[in-house]
Amino acid sequence: MSVDKATVAKIASLARIRMDDAALEQMVPELNGILQWVEQLGEVDVTGIEPMAAVIPNTLRLRDDVIDADPLTGGGRQGDVLANAPAAEHGFFGVPKVIE
Amino acid sequence: MTDLTQLGVKDIRDGVRDGGFTAREVAEAFNTAVAEAAALNAFIVTTPDHALASADAVDAARAAGGQLGAMAGVPIGMKDLFATNGVQTTAASHILEGFTPRYESTVSQKLWDAGAGMLGKLNLDQFAMGSSNETSYFGNVASPWRKEGSNQPMSPGGSSGGSSSAVAARIAPAATGTDTGGSIRQPAAFTGICGIKPTYGRCSRWGIVAFASSLDQAGPMARSVEDCAIMLGAMAGFDPKDSTSLDMPVPDWEAALNADLRGKKVGIPREYRMEGTDQAILDSWEQGKAWLKDAGAEIVDVSLPHTKYALPAYYIVAPAEASSNLARYDGVRYGLRDLPDGSGLQDMYAATRAAGFGDEVKRRILIGTYVLSAGFYDAYYTQAQKVRALVARDFERAFEQCDVILAPTTPTASFPLGSMNEDPLTMYLNDVFAVPASLAGLPAMSVPATINADGLPLGLQLVGRPFDEQGVLNAGLAIQQRAGFTAKPEKWW
Numbered sequence: 001m002s003v004d005k006a007t008v009a010k011i012a013s014l015a016r017i018r019m020d021d022a023a024l025e026q027m028v029p030e031l032n033g034i035l036q037w038v039e040q041l042g043e044v045d046v047t048g049i050e051p052m053a054a055v056i057p058n059t060l061r062l063r064d065d066v067i068d069a070d071p072l073t074g075g076g077r078q079g080d081v082l083a084n085a086p087a088a089e090h091g092f093f094g095v096p097k098v099i100e
Numbered sequence: 101m102t103d104l105t106q107l108g109v110k111d112i113r114d115g116v117r118d119g120g121f122t123a124r125e126v127a128e129a130f131n132t133a134v135a136e137a138a139a140l141n142a143f144i145v146t147t148p149d150h151a152l153a154s155a156d157a158v159d160a161a162r163a164a165g166g167q168l169g170a171m172a173g174v175p176i177g178m179k180d181l182f183a184t185n186g187v188q189t190t191a192a193s194h195i196l197e198g199f200t201p202r203y204e205s206t207v208s209q210k211l212w213d214a215g216a217g218m219l220g221k222l223n224l225d226q227f228a229m230g231s232s233n234e235t236s237y238f239g240n241v242a243s244p245w246r247k248e249g250s251n252q253p254m255s256p257g258g259s260s261g262g263s264s265s266a267v268a269a270r271i272a273p274a275a276t277g278t279d280t281g282g283s284i285r286q287p288a289a290f291t292g293i294c295g296i297k298p299t300y301g302r303c304s305r306w307g308i309v310a311f312a313s314s315l316d317q318a319g320p321m322a323r324s325v326e327d328c329a330i331m332l333g334a335m336a337g338f339d340p341k342d343s344t345s346l347d348m349p350v351p352d353w354e355a356a357l358n359a360d361l362r363g364k365k366v367g368i369p370r371e372y373r374m375e376g377t378d379q380a381i382l383d384s385w386e387q388g389k390a391w392l393k394d395a396g397a398e399i400v401d402v403s404l405p406h407t408k409y410a411l412p413a414y415y416i417v418a419p420a421e422a423s424s425n426l427a428r429y430d431g432v433r434y435g436l437r438d439l440p441d442g443s444g445l446q447d448m449y450a451a452t453r454a455a456g457f458g459d460e461v462k463r464r465i466l467i468g469t470y471v472l473s474a475g476f477y478d479a480y481y482t483q484a485q486k487v488r489a490l491v492a493r494d495f496e497r498a499f500e501q502c503d504v505i506l507a508p509t510t511p512t513a514s515f516p517l518g519s520m521n522e523d524p525l526t527m528y529l530n531d532v533f534a535v536p537a538s539l540a541g542l543p544a545m546s547v548p549a550t551i552n553a554d555g556l557p558l559g560l561q562l563v564g565r566p567f568d569e570q571g572v573l574n575a576g577l578a579i580q581q582r583a584g585f586t587a588k589p590e591k592w593w
Contacts, residue, residue: 001476008466015423015469016430017462018450027466033525034467038412041483044490051485052492054314055300055541056566060343072203073341080202086437093432098445 001039002032104129105270109174109327112273116158116173123155123162123173127217130175133271134219139593142256142266144180144238145188146220151175154217161215170334172215177266177275180221181228182208182318183307187218191309192226192236195429195436195456205307206339207276207318214334219272222262226458227426228283228311231530232520233261235460240517243291244269244589248555251592254514257287263321264291268589274322274331278308280315281414282509282534285546288321289509289559292548292587294576295321296328299566300541301346303332304339312421313344315414315538325547325576329353332569348567356570359578362396366575367502371407372533377511380552385508388549388560388579392506395578402498402505406490410536413491415528416471416484417539422461423468429456463524492540499565504575508533509546509559533561543569547576548585557587 003011005024008031012019019027068074078091087094104126107115116123131148158173183189183201190196204212212218226235232255233241243256243265256265260277264287267275277284279297288295296319303318310316320331333353339345368389373382389399431437431452438451457465471480498505510530520527537544543566546559560579564572 001479003470007470011466011469011473013450014473015465016427016446016449016453017457017465018447018454019462027463030463030524031466031470033523034415034463035470037525038416038480038484041409041412041416041487042479044406044409044483044487046483046486046490049486049489051482052489053485054344055492055539056344056346058301058344058346061340061347063340070341077202081433083202084199084434086431086435095432096439096443096445096448 002035003028105133107273108323109171109274109330110324112174113170113172113330116162117168123158124152126173127151127155127175130219130272137269137271137593139242140244140265140269141239141241142223142262142269142271143177143220144190144192144223147187147218151217151219154212154215158215169213169215170330171211174215174273175217175219176211177220177222177263177272178208178218179224179260179263179276179278181224181278181309182276184208184218184221187221189221189309191228192224192238193456193458193461194237195452197237197436199435203307206304206341207308207335210337211334216334222266222275224262225259227309227422227461228259228278228280229422229460229464230258231282231286231527232517233258234517234521235458237458241265242517243514244593245291245514245556246589246592252516254556255290255517257290257514259283260287260321264288264293267291267293267321267323269593274320274327276318276335277321278316278318279538280311281418281538282531284319284321285509285534285544285559285561286531288546290514290557292557292585293321293323294325294328294545294547295319296332296545296569296572297538297543298332298336298569299346299543301344302336302569304342304345306339306341310425312418313425314421315418325573325580326354326357328545329357329573351570353570353573357577358574359395359581361392361575361578364397364504365400365502366392366397367400367402367498367505369402369404369407369498369505369507371404372507374511374532377508378513381508381511381558384549384558384560388506391579391582392575394582400502402501404494404498404536406487406494407536409487410491410539411528411532413484413487414535414539415467416480417488419464419468420472420481421468423465423472426461426465429453460524488539491536495540495542504571505563506575507561507563509561510534513552513554513556513558537563542566543572545572545576547579549579549583550585551587
């Protein structure tokens with residue numbers, strides 16, 4: 001499978017990366033080179049093989065059901081959470097208007 | 101007095117404990133060495149005060165007769181992928197420039213608790229995506245090594261290129277690295293140092309900027325196997341804040357180091373004899389077999405039949421996970437925001453990400469987005485996950501016949517900066533020997549073996565069973581004792 005400029009534009013839009021025409025043109029052969037190379041995976045017989053999502057068998061743990069079980073990742077840290085925001089206003093993240 | 105910057109982790113720790121010198125003297129010596137080495141561009145920011153404060157705390161604890169930690173008095177470099185409280189953390193990307201975490205990553209906190217101090221935040225490939233340290237927003241890192249008779253700048257490897265450059269140049273006795281598809285082992289091999297990636301889950305990923313979560317593992321980079329064992333012990337351990345953290349006791353790897361390999365079987369994977377591998381690398385592999393035999397091990401042939409498919413599988417799985425992980429950089433909560441005049445929220449996302457991410461990062465996000473998109477998911481992503489299962493199964497079967505696997509770390513020695521930029525694929529191929537162990541989550545290490553005809557270091561790789569870091573370290577120690585690798589780069593910076 002290979003991609004054309006329209007497909008790359010679609011992917012870039014899904015990935016929320018603005019790309020102008022020149023950037024799209026340049027990306028098409030680069031992505032196709034990589035995609036052609038990964039095509040070889042199609043040769044592998046994977047009959048009966050389960051896709052691997054985790055290398056070490058692990059069950060997800062539940063944390064203790066108490067408030068702020070870990071104070072570092074618990075609540076009450078509004079100041080810390082907002083400290084690096086490009087536009088924090090009134091204790092919230094500020095964004096451009098989203099409702100017309 | 102001895103030049104303290106020539107000492108490694110163990111010698112510094114023991115010297116501080118025994119009173120041969122103070123932790124402050126060590127920190128001052130390394131702070132000076134770091135300040136003089138700006139030409140390497142190994143650090144994005146330096147933190148001499150952090151190193152001094154930690155050193156003073158260790159000296160005070162010693163004076164008071166207190167217990168000293170495993171890394172007491174050792175100043176280290178911290179890869180700029182670990183969140184450090186109050187110190188800028190960028191992943192070498194413009195999109196995180198200025199980001200100053202209000203918390204500390206688990207691994208870095210453990211190192212400070214063990215008495216280590218921080219010399220600074222080390223440069224890397226942007227978001228750890230790269231094998232040459234040429235994708236950093238903050239400029240290339242130069243290796244301290246050069247080809248004999250040349251002053252062309254060479255690659256320190258990647259993505260932990262600041263780490264490898266600093267440790268090889270003796271401006272840090274050790275550094276943290278992270279390995280997603282070879283990012284500890286390949287730079288270690290390029291610069292003549294040691295580096296170990298432990299079993300997936302040994303080191304907490306909490307507070308490490310995520311690249312590909314099912315692959316990312318932290319590990320130490322230092323100049324000896326002993327130093328790696330000590331530092332890994334300080335970094336590893338269960339962390340409830342990382343859902344994939346291994347809930348297992350951390351063995352005392354340093355105490356159990358043993359280079360006597362009698363009764364051990366070393367597997368030589370026949371599929372690693374690949375076209376395009378330097379003859380000097382193949383020769384060093386033969387030499388490695390002889391060294392391990394001399395240490396008492398039996399050499400056996402093993403087969404890892406899906407080796408050639410590991411790299412393409414990795415270049416689907418890793419970008420897929422990256423495209424998902426990097427969706428968080430949106431210009432809202434932290435980092436860069438680019439808000440063109442009159443634009444709305446969606447335009448802001450797209451403009452921010454266009455301005456903030458480098459080319460290689462964009463390329464991987466696009467590949468990842470494509471292979472996860474409707475209609476292509478099964479053909480690419482599910483297929484790659486199945487091939488990953490086969491790569492892991494190959495190792496399981498091989499480890500029925502051997503205890504540890506010996507292979508080259510890389511197919512070539514380091515190359516000049518700028519020489520591999522024509523086609524992204526050529527760069528990817530440099531990780532061909534490193535990626536399979538990453539896909540299988542296995543502990544793997546690179547140890548320096550020799551130098552080639554150009555005077556550049558070559559590394560050998562050891563891969564072990566899950567949780568058997570000890571077996572990897574022991575075989576590494578056997579090689580280290582026999583290789584007698586003492587070459588070091590001549591100072592030009």
